[in-house]
Amino acid sequence: MIHLDMHGTRIPALGLGTFQLPSNTATYMVEAALDIGYRHIDSAQIYDNESHVGWGLQRSSVPREDYFLTTKVWVDNIRSNNIQRSVENTLKNLQTEYVDLLLLHWPTPDVPFSQSLAALSELTRSGKAKHIGISNYNCQQVQDACAHSEIPLLTNQVEYHTYLNQNRVLDTIRQNNMCLTAYSPLAQGRLLNDAVLQAIGQKHSKTVCQVALRWLIQQGQVMAIPRSSKLEHAKENLDIFDFELSDDDMKTIDQLTQNQVRVINPEHLAPDWD
Ligand SMILES: NC(=O)c1ccc[n+]([C@@H]2O[C@H](COP(=O)([O-])OP(=O)(O)OC[C@H]3O[C@@H](n4cnc5c(N)ncnc54)[C@H](OP(=O)(O)O)[C@@H]3O)[C@@H](O)[C@H]2O)c1
Structure with missing residues (x-):
């Protein structure tokens, strides 16, 4: 496993996503996933499976302090000034006293940071969240959020994969001492038949998904949270720490990002992407 050392915490760069996993x-x-070595789980209030994620955590023999758990506050709870109570409910669902990382799921430009980020900061003070961050923020929004947050923001969780160039967001994040969490790192399966990734995979005896995930994590200050409903896929996705892509491999894959495929783009929530 590669770890990121961010804000005094060692975070496993690869986690398990839980979007759309039925209960x-x-x-x-x-x-x-915890049993086979994952130590980072991504969840969200809106996924409608938090309590089932919580049962999985509860059943695992891995101690709570040994894994990194993220959740995200849904926009309705941000807009109705209900962040604190909603997080208390989330913690009950997840059967834990704290999350390691608490994110604002989408930007809400209609809500002042003195309300949204202040509520997250308060949750760190009461021990319910170790770190805080944002998700789906564009560069300007990242700058604004950093300027208004009492506590340093750890990450901006955004869509990032071999078919989407995120250089501008990455630059902004690095300037602000944050990391980028790559969601939909497999472009929800759209990259599975890519001939370039297949050819690079053959050289390293790795699959397309392994190459795509390795490309993300090898960049530094990038984490990836692939989702799978199948144990064999979760195992495959974790098996990316025994090889390295060459500089040429990395550059060849960089070229694929010109495809600009965006799989998550809800009209009523998305900002003007960079
Ligand atoms: N912050 C946000 O707004 C946001 C938005 C979207 C997602 N997310 C987070 O990011 C996570 C990942 O993104 P995602 O769920 O959109 O998509 P993803 O991880 O890019 O792709 C998931 C798809 O890839 C397939 N897959 C996974 N591993 C595979 C493998 N080794 N071989 C072949 N197929 C494989 C899965 O099928 P199988 O089930 O058959 O393996 C599933 O259909 C989410 O679960 C969620 O936690 C956050």
Whole structure:
């Protein structure tokens, strides 16, 4: 496993995503993922499976302090000034006293940071969140959020994969001493048949998904949270720490980002992307 050392914490760069995992699958996959060596789980209030994720965590024999757990506050709870209570409910669902990372799920330009980020800061003071951050913020929004946050923001969780160039967001994040968490790191399966990734994979005896995930993590200050409903896929996705892509491999894959494929782009939530 590669770790990121951020804000005094050692964070596993690869985690398990839980979006769209049906209830029993979420429980099974979270427990199984921890069992095979995952130590980073990504969840969200809106995924409607937090309590099933919580059962998976509960069933696992891995102690709470040994894994990194993220959740995200949904926009309705940000807009209705209900962050604190909603997080208390989330912690009950996840069956834990704290999350390691608490994110604002989407930008809400209509809500002042003195309300949203201040509520996150308060949750760190009461021990309910170790770190805070944002998700789906564009560069200007990242700058504004950093300028208004009492506590340093750890990450901006955004879509990032071999078919989407995120150089501008990455530059902004690095300037602000944050990391980027790559969501939909497999472009929800759209890159599975890519001939360039296949050819690079053959050289290293690795699969397309392994090459795509390695490309993300090898950049530094980037974490990836692939989701899978299948144990064999979760195992495959974790098996990316025994090889290295060459500089040429990295540059060849960089070229694919010109495809500019964006799989998550909800009209009513998305900012003007950079
Ligand atoms: N902050 C946000 O707004 C936001 C938005 C979207 C996602 N996320 C987070 O990011 C996580 C990942 O993104 P995502 O769920 O959108 O998509 P993803 O991880 O890019 O792709 C998931 C898809 O890839 C397949 N897959 C996974 N590993 C595979 C493998 N080794 N071989 C073949 N197929 C494989 C899965 O199918 P199988 O189930 O068959 O393996 C599934 O269909 C989410 O679960 C969520 O935690 C956050």
